[in-house]
Amino acid sequence: MKVKNICCIGAGYVGGPTMAVIAAKCPDIDVHVVDLNEQRIAAWNDVNLDNLPIYEPGLSDIVAQARGRNLIFSTNVDQAIQEADMIFISVNTPTKTYGIGKGMAADLKYIELCARQIARVATSNKIIVEKSTLPVRTAEALKSILSSSGNGVKFQVLSNPEFLAEGTAIQDLLQPDRVLIGGERTLEGEEAIQALHDVYNNWITTERILLTNVWSSELSKLTANAFLAQRVSSINSLSALCEATEADVDEVARAIGQDSRIGPKFLKSSVGFGGSCFQKDILNLVYLCQTYGLNEVADYWHQVIKMNDYQKRRFAQKIISTLYNTVNGKKIVLLGWAFKKDTNDTRESAAIYVADYLLSEQAEIVVYDPKVTQEQVYADLDYLNTRSEERNRSLVTVAKNYEDLFKDAHAVAVMTEWDEFKTIDWSKVYIDMLKPAFIFDGRAILDMQALEGIGFTGFAIGKG
Ligand SMILES: NC(=O)C1=CN([C@@H]2O[C@H](COP(=O)(O)OP(=O)(O)OC[C@H]3O[C@@H](n4cnc5c(N)ncnc54)[C@H](O)[C@@H]3O)[C@@H](O)[C@H]2O)C=CC1
Numbered sequence: 067m068k069v070k071n072i073c074c075i076g077a078g079y080v081g082g083p084t085m086a087v088i089a090a091k092c093p094d095i096d097v098h099v100v101d102l103n104e105q106r107i108a109a110w111n112d113v114n115l116d117n118l119p120i121y122e123p124g125l126s127d128i129v130a131q132a133r134g135r136n137l138i139f140s141t142n143v144d145q146a147i148q149e150a151d152m153i154f155i156s157v158n159t160p161t162k163t164y165g166i167g168k169g170m171a172a173d174l175k176y177i178e179l180c181a182r183q184i185a186r187v188a189t190s191n192k193i194i195v196e197k198s199t200l201p202v203r204t205a206e207a208l209k210s211i212l213s214s215s216g217n218g219v220k221f222q223v224l225s226n227p228e229f230l231a232e233g234t235a236i237q238d239l240l241q242p243d244r245v246l247i248g249g250e251r252t253l254e255g256e257e258a259i260q261a262l263h264d265v266y267n268n269w270i271t272t273e274r275i276l277l278t279n280v281w282s283s284e285l286s287k288l289t290a291n292a293f294l295a296q297r298v299s300s301i302n303s304l305s306a307l308c309e310a311t312e313a314d315v316d317e318v319a320r321a322i323g324q325d326s327r328i329g330p331k332f333l334k335s336s337v338g339f340g341g342s343c344f345q346k347d348i349l350n351l352v353y354l355c356q357t358y359g360l361n362e363v364a365d366y367w368h369q370v371i372k373m374n375d376y377q378k379r380r381f382a383q384k385i386i387s388t389l390y391n392t393v394n395g396k397k398i399v400l401l402g403w404a405f406k407k408d409t410n411d412t413r414e415s416a417a418i419y420v421a422d423y424l425l426s427e428q429a430e431i432v433v434y435d436p437k438v439t440q441e442q443v444y445a446d447l448d449y450l451n452t453r454s455e456e457r458n459r460s461l462v463t464v465a466k467n468y469e470d471l472f473k474d475a476h477a478v479a480v481m482t483e484w485d486e487f488k489t490i491d492w493s494k495v496y497i498d499m500l501k502p503a504f505i506f507d508g509r510a511i512l513d514m515q516a517l518e519g520i521g522f523t524g525f526a527i528g529k530g
């Protein structure tokens with residue numbers, strides 16, 4: 067079967083870029099991306115490509131290439147479902163905030179709503195592709211809902227998890243390490259797998275397209291994120307030991323990373339990992355293990371999150387103890403609020419939690435991030451519900467630029483590894499600050515020796 071018409075439900079960080087790349091690489095396939103969020107769809111359709119709803123290097127070029135030719139963004143979900151022979155489900159799967167599994171399990175209500183809508187609207191056979199990150203065996207529930215419509219329409223459910231990282235999404239989609247497709251190993255299942263394989267094969271070689279069964283594919287996505295986050299927590303756990311023993315965590319990472327069995331990537335110690343998925347997906351994995359009675363396995367993976375929480379707390383405590391055990395009324399400048407550089411995404415960013423600890427000690431925080439808005443900073447703090455919205459606004463200021471940023475500050479802390487922080491004129495900053503002037507580098511990106519030469523009292527994560 068040759069796919070002619072694709073529908074993607076969910077025009078977010080994954081659905082938008084993924085479909086834009088498919089449309090650009092497969093000009094003979096019509097790609098229809100739909101979402102309930104009218105504002106988001108309007109932004110995808112904006113003539114000014116600077117107004118696309120998400121920022122990713124290279125995205126606007128890809129959208130410009132395909133939009134209006136074979137790439138359509140709309141809110142007409144029913145029509146897109148009816149016309150498609152393949153439907154990607156790319157909706158959000160956040161951690162549940164209520165009921166059984168609260169705070170741990172993935173909330174699958176959006177996925178289920180999609181399945182019910184497809185079952186209600188479809189009048190011809192379709193291949194359903196799980197693009198969202200889902201607990202293992204979700205395809206079973208999807209199949210059960212889809213097959214209950216009773217109108218004779220047949221569905222094949224495939225798992226095709228996405229491995230892109232924010233900030234490098236387009237590069238990751240154009241040249242992925244691998245594409246993973248899981249399907250039923252029946253005749254119809256194999257046909258569906260082949261159809262999706264052929265879509266990707268327009269630009270990705272067969273060797274990089276891995277075929278497997280549905281359950282292995284679903285579980286591989288959670289596993290990949292768990293392994294990546296585990297590496298960060300592993301190196302972060304050792305950053306604490308390095309600080310206690312005068313070892314240097316970057317030197318340790320370099321030494322172990324040269325071992326080809328370990329490899330050099332994802333070994334940069336930090337103030338803690340953030341982003342919308344690592345924590346959510348590991349909690350989901352932990353919950354799954356608990357559900358199957360595998361408590362030791364659950365505890366093992368839960369430790370990755372606990373270590374991350376410890377790292378954020380440890381950094382905040384380091385600031386407090388260094389500032390003579392009180393930050394009450396002291397001005398502390400946080401450089402960076404996004405969860406990593408080159409994105410304006412702040413979901414689960416370590417900066418939010420470090421700020422929250424310091425605010426509970428009644429510090430006065432000034433935040434500067436080149437891409438994050440003031441409204442976003444306040445929204446992130448209000449979401450934690452630690453103190454009133456008024457109190458957050460009275461204790462936190464968001465600076466738009468460097469003007470007077472460091473004036474009379476007691477301390478500066480680097481939270482995000484933005485390149486521009488490396489080229490700040492630190493001698494000038496030193497003059498502006500109160501003395502002793504403290505600097506805390508949560509990403510270990512600054513030249514601490516040079517800073518101490520200027521007169522700063524410095525601390526960098528993982529440096530003894
Ligand atoms: N953000 C990332 O970098 C990555 C995310 N993922 C996974 O991909 C999935 C989607 O993530 P994001 O794109 O970040 O989420 P997102 O929140 O940016 O986008 C999801 C979109 O789905 C829409 N939606 C929800 N229910 C709908 C419905 N019934 N009909 C139509 N539209 C509906 C929402 O309005 C929203 O615009 C999640 O499962 C996530 O874990 C996987 C790899 C990378």
Ligand SMILES: O=C(O)[C@H]1O[C@H](OP(=O)(O)OP(=O)(O)OC[C@H]2O[C@@H](n3ccc(=O)[nH]c3=O)[C@H](O)[C@@H]2O)[C@H](O)[C@@H](O)[C@@H]1O
Binds near residue numbers: 335337406
């Ligand atoms: O499922 C997802 O959502 C995605 O999650 C991550 O991508 P992302 O969260 O966008 O960004 P990463 O580059 O993985 O960084 C995550 C966090 O770890 C931190 N990190 C990363 C690497 C490192 O060495 N040290 C470190 O502290 C980053 O600063 C950031 O806060 C994965 O890398 C993607 O493969 C996956 O598809």
